[in-house]
Amino acid sequence: MSSDRKIRVVVAKPGLDGHDRGAKIIARALRDAGMEVIYTGLHQTPEQIVETVIQEDADAVGLSILSGAHMTLVPRILELLREQEVDDVVVTVGGTIPSDDIHELKELGVAEVFTPGASTQQAIDFIRGAVRS
Amino acid sequence: MATPPRLSGLERWQRETFARTPERDAPFSTISGEPIRPLYTEDDLPRDPDAAIGLPGEFPFTRGVYGSMYRGRLWTMRQFAGFGTAAETNRRFRYLLEHGQTGLSTAFDMPSLMGHDSDHPRSLGEVGREGVAIDTLEDMETLFDGIPLHRVSVSMTINAPAAIMLAFYVVAAERHGVAPDQLAGTIQTDILKEYIAQKEWCFPVDPAMRLVTDMIEWCAREMPRWHPVSISGYHIREAGSTAAQELAFTLKNGLTYVEHALARGLDVDDFAPRLSFFFNAHIDFFEEIAKYRAARRVWARELRENFGATDQRSLLMRFHTQTAGVSLTAQQPLNNIVRTAIEALAGVLGGTQSLHTNSFDEALALPTEAAVRVALRTQQIIAEETGVANTIDPLGGSYFVEALTDRLEEECYRYFHKIDELGGMVEAVKQGFPQREIADAAFRYQEEVETGVRKIVGVNAYTEGHDTDTPILRIDPEFERAQVRRVQHVRARRDGKRTRSELDALTQAADDPRTNLMPYLLEAARAEATEGEMVQALQRVFGTYTESPAF
Numbered sequence: 097m098s099s100d101r102k103i104r105v106v107v108a109k110p111g112l113d114g115h116d117r118g119a120k121i122i123a124r125a126l127r128d129a130g131m132e133v134i135y136t137g138l139h140q141t142p143e144q145i146v147e148t149v150i151q152e153d154a155d156a157v158g159l160s161i162l163s164g165a166h167m168t169l170v171p172r173i174l175e176l177l178r179e180q181e182v183d184d185v186v187v188t189v190g191g192t193i194p195s196d197d198i199h200e201l202k203e204l205g206v207a208e209v210f211t212p213g214a215s216t217q218q219a220i221d222f223i224r225g226a227v228r229s
Numbered sequence: 230m231a232t233p234p235r236l237s238g239l240e241r242w243q244r245e246t247f248a249r250t251p252e253r254d255a256p257f258s259t260i261s262g263e264p265i266r267p268l269y270t271e272d273d274l275p276r277d278p279d280a281a282i283g284l285p286g287e288f289p290f291t292r293g294v295y296g297s298m299y300r301g302r303l304w305t306m307r308q309f310a311g312f313g314t315a316a317e318t319n320r321r322f323r324y325l326l327e328h329g330q331t332g333l334s335t336a337f338d339m340p341s342l343m344g345h346d347s348d349h350p351r352s353l354g355e356v357g358r359e360g361v362a363i364d365t366l367e368d369m370e371t372l373f374d375g376i377p378l379h380r381v382s383v384s385m386t387i388n389a390p391a392a393i394m395l396a397f398y399v400v401a402a403e404r405h406g407v408a409p410d411q412l413a414g415t416i417q418t419d420i421l422k423e424y425i426a427q428k429e430w431c432f433p434v435d436p437a438m439r440l441v442t443d444m445i446e447w448c449a450r451e452m453p454r455w456h457p458v459s460i461s462g463y464h465i466r467e468a469g470s471t472a473a474q475e476l477a478f479t480l481k482n483g484l485t486y487v488e489h490a491l492a493r494g495l496d497v498d499d500f501a502p503r504l505s506f507f508f509n510a511h512i513d514f515f516e517e518i519a520k521y522r523a524a525r526r527v528w529a530r531e532l533r534e535n536f537g538a539t540d541q542r543s544l545l546m547r548f549h550t551q552t553a554g555v556s557l558t559a560q561q562p563l564n565n566i567v568r569t570a571i572e573a574l575a576g577v578l579g580g581t582q583s584l585h586t587n588s589f590d591e592a593l594a595l596p597t598e599a600a601v602r603v604a605l606r607t608q609q610i611i612a613e614e615t616g617v618a619n620t621i622d623p624l625g626g627s628y629f630v631e632a633l634t635d636r637l638e639e640e641c642y643r644y645f646h647k648i649d650e651l652g653g654m655v656e657a658v659k660q661g662f663p664q665r666e667i668a669d670a671a672f673r674y675q676e677e678v679e680t681g682v683r684k685i686v687g688v689n690a691y692t693e694g695h696d697t698d699t700p701i702l703r704i705d706p707e708f709e710r711a712q713v714r715r716v717q718h719v720r721a722r723r724d725g726k727r728t729r730s731e732l733d734a735l736t737q738a739a740d741d742p743r744t745n746l747m748p749y750l751l752e753a754a755r756a757e758a759t760e761g762e763m764v765q766a767l768q769r770v771f772g773t774y775t776e777s778p779a780f
Contacts, residue, residue: 107780112339112355114428117469117555120668121675123780137778138428139343141351163339164594164704168354192559194594194701212559212592213688215679 106157108136108145113163125216142172155227156186174205186226260513261471269628285621289526292622293580294545299618305583306608311336311361313708315371318361334384336360344390344431346761347712356709364716364759369397379407383414389431391418392440393763396750415456421482425663427464436771442489447747449500456505466509467555469671472520477644478663485654497536501543510572511553519633521579550576551585557592561687562699565589570607594701723757731756732766739770
């Protein structure tokens with residue numbers, strides 16, 4: 097990508113949980129850090145999220161899940177991205193994710209997992225680094 | 230000319246004594262950002278303490294809703310529980326009752342909260358995860374199997390489909406020979422705070438308000454021991470609000486339900502005594518205590534002066550408290566026991582009627598049984614060992630607490646006026662006003678944490694690097710498959726023709742806004758319609774709700 101283009105990030109809330117405090121904070125922090133942020137809003141299906149990622153030509157997608165359904169929803173999103181031959185989008189996950197699951201999610205293709213207590217700066221730095229590399 | 234001696238005394242103290250040592254570098258403000266002075270004195274008490282503070286059990290109830298408070302009866306220890314299938318949660322309920330818990334509180338899973346059956350495509354991976362999956366009357370019967378419903382008070386935390394769950398509960402009790410008027414408990418039903426904060430909905434705002442009003446009306450007639458709405462600030466606070474926002478939005482939501490019930494033609498004293506509240510107990514100890522005290526005073530005044538309530542019970546702001554999930558950290562999780570104890574103490578010193586203490590592992594996953602036991606024991610230690618329940622409102626008259634109480638009340642009215650300017654709470658919610666206020670407050674707080682202005686032990690101060698692994702509760706994925714089989718079995722077994730006809734009757738009733746939907750929901754429950762089917766029958770008329778995403 098050209099260096100003057102802003103990083104485009106989709107912040108998405110898959111599944112049914114309505115805990116959007118973290119997603120909104122991250123969305124705002126990424127925007128304040130100079131990125132182009134598209135927030136999907138709540139209760140998105142994996143299909144809807146992948147469609148948004150493609151339509152918005154996103155460089156990264158941040159999935160916020162606090163319902164415990166991450167081991168169902170995240171693999172499904174990764175699978176759909178592969179099916180659509182989207183292989184250059186950085187996928188990150190944020191939420192209450194137990195450490196065993198973090199390992200498994202990373203093996204499946206998630207670039208990074210942010211758990212409670214992670215700072216917005218960590219997310220900003222990670223996405224910048226991962227998208228530019 | 231002489232200045233008043235007390236004032237000059239304080240000034241003299243500030244100059245000669247206090248200022249001798251420089252202040253340490255700290256924000257000196259509450260977690261909500263309210264600046265706090267170094268000292269509060271008699272000058273900070275209300276001008277007319279008898280009118281503003283009064284006595285327990287008497288208007289304006291600042292010191293407590295009951296005359297004897299914990300001298301008469303301790304608060305109800307009510308731990309919120311629910312996961313997996315109904316049978317699993319039933320076992321946890323029995324465990325809690327055996328360990329001295331005095332009421333039950335049900336957590337539902339996300340599909341149940343959103344009105345989806347467990348075999349709905351959108352339920353995949355969510356069944357039984359954050360609470361118990363209840364799809365059918367049969368599930369509700371299993372949930373309370375062996376629990377004497379005429380003796381144990383039961384709370385159900387569900388909102389958008391609350392009327393359907395209440396119908397399941399009433400019919401389940403009926404099948405065990407317990408009549409609706411014997412049932413004691415609470416169902417949350419507070420749909421306004423769903424649009425504001427918790428974000429689990431089934432219908433647009435207006436028909437959702439109709440359902441709430443239907444329940445208030447029906448319960449006023451049929452369920453005299455039941456609280457049809459628990460007006461909840463808890464989730465508003467968890468979403469990042471300040472204490473003042475929690476107070477103001479919650480009370481304004483409550484007043485909005487009152488207005489709607491009055492518009493239905495009910496007398497305020499016929500239903501107001503059955504409205505109850507649910508607040509958060511966050512970590513800023515005195516601010517929380519002041520919040521509960523202010524809430525009692527504002528509610529009593531509004532009901533008496535603006536809504537003409539004459540029955541004293543209509544004026545009582547009775548509330549449940551839960552310690553702040555959001556204050557818990559995944560880092561050094563044992564520290565959460567201390568946080569929860571302090572928060573629980575604030576709830577007790579604030580005069581709560583019932584209390585849930587969070588488990589220390591809840592920033593990681595649903596709590597294990599061992600963690601739940603410590604949480605319940607925390608309440609028992611406060612009740613039995615600390616002596617804080619020996620006298621009523623021990624902090625009443627504290628210069629600081631009374632000043633904070635007044636301050637929160639002021640802020641609450643400032644928000645009331647703003648919301649009135651927007652056309653009332655329903656309008657304000659549709660315009661996203663409380664949602665934006667909360668998101669802004671949450672962002673401000675996060676910035677304070679990240680810049681180190683606010684210290685959180687284990688997160689941005691006194692960190693230890695890698696934490697030792699805490700055992701967490703794992704939900705067996707088999708629960709989801711079992712639950713899917715259960716709901717499908719019910720659909721196959723029941724008299725499908727009867728179910729269909731009751732669902733059609735429900736849709737027709739929904740089409741007439743003057744019809745109270747509760748009797749139709751009860752009939753559908755008796756005909757073993759599932760939760761999802763009833764929601765869909767209503768959505769045919771009501772439609773669905775989508776929030777316009779903003780951040």
